[in-house]
Amino acid sequence: MSRKPVVYVIYYSTYGHIERLARRIMQGLEQSGVDAKLFQVAETLPQEILEKMSAPPKAADVPVITAAQLAEADGFLFGVPTRFGTTPSQIKAFFDSCGQLWSTGALYGKFAGCFFSTSSQASGQETTALSCVPFFVHHGINFVPIGYKSQKLGDNSDIHGGSPWGAGTITGADGKRMPSQLELDVAHFQGLEFGNLLKRVVH
Numbered sequence: 286m287s288r289k290p291v292v293y294v295i296y297y298s299t300y301g302h303i304e305r306l307a308r309r310i311m312q313g314l315e316q317s318g319v320d321a322k323l324f325q326v327a328e329t330l331p332q333e334i335l336e337k338m339s340a341p342p343k344a345a346d347v348p349v350i351t352a353a354q355l356a357e358a359d360g361f362l363f364g365v366p367t368r369f370g371t372t373p374s375q376i377k378a379f380f381d382s383c384g385q386l387w388s389t390g391a392l393y394g395k396f397a398g399c400f401f402s403t404s405s406q407a408s409g410q411e412t413t414a415l416s417c418v419p420f421f422v423h424h425g426i427n428f429v430p431i432g433y434k435s436q437k438l439g440d441n442s443d444i445h446g447g448s449p450w451g452a453g454t455i456t457g458a459d460g461k462r463m464p465s466q467l468e469l470d471v472a473h474f475q476g477l478e479f480g481n482l483l484k485r486v487v488h
């Protein structure tokens with residue numbers, strides 16, 4: 286009999302957009318029947334700077350992940366808000382804390398996907414995905430995109446984030462636009478599909 290796959294959703298979020306996508310992805314994973322847990326990576330900015338950036342407090346109900354915990358899961362979905370077209374330093378710092386796991390091959394053969402947030406359109410969601418791929422490749426982690434199976438990705442009736450690389454949202458220059466229903470639907474789809482995939486491959 287197959288065991289229940291374990292999936293960790295791990296995000297960084299300054300203003301809550303990625304967090305909102307992450308919570309919707311969790312619902313998709315839970316619907317698929319896998320054992321899903323939500324984590325955030327450690328903040329690296331001092332409180333003084335966060336206040337100057339008008340960043341709200343971090344979610345109190347979401348624990349901070351440690352590198353060693355990655356070994357417990359079969360798959361990961363990383364929530365990555367774009368910084369100058371690439372990953373924020375908080376995500377990079379977490380990736381860089383995984384050297385011990387790399388040296389022991391502890392993550393080899395696991396599965397990972399990403400989801401994104403940018404302030405505007407065509408301003409870095411795909412390049413942010415690409416900047417995560419070397420981390421996956423060096424660990425031997427299988428990258429799982431979402432392709433175009435969700436027809437919502439092709440719906441151009443309104444602006445939206447997300448692409449075949451993963452779910453996404455567009456915040457607007459002032460950060461006031463929160464994930465739309467379409468973007469949340471794609472996030473749910475990513476969680477559901479990722480969970481279904483892991484049920485097929487984890488035994």
Ligand SMILES: Cc1cc2nc3c(=O)[nH]c(=O)nc-3n(C[C@H](O)[C@H](O)[C@H](O)COP(=O)(O)O)c2cc1C
Nearest residue numbers: 298299300301302303366369370402403404405408
């Ligand atoms: C230093 C910095 C660099 C950024 N670079 C980009 C960028 O290259 N493209 C873009 O569209 N948004 C950029 N943004 C906006 C962030 O992507 C946006 O604040 C983030 O997606 C919001 O997600 P969150 O609410 O989960 O933190 C940048 C923000 C900061 C603070």
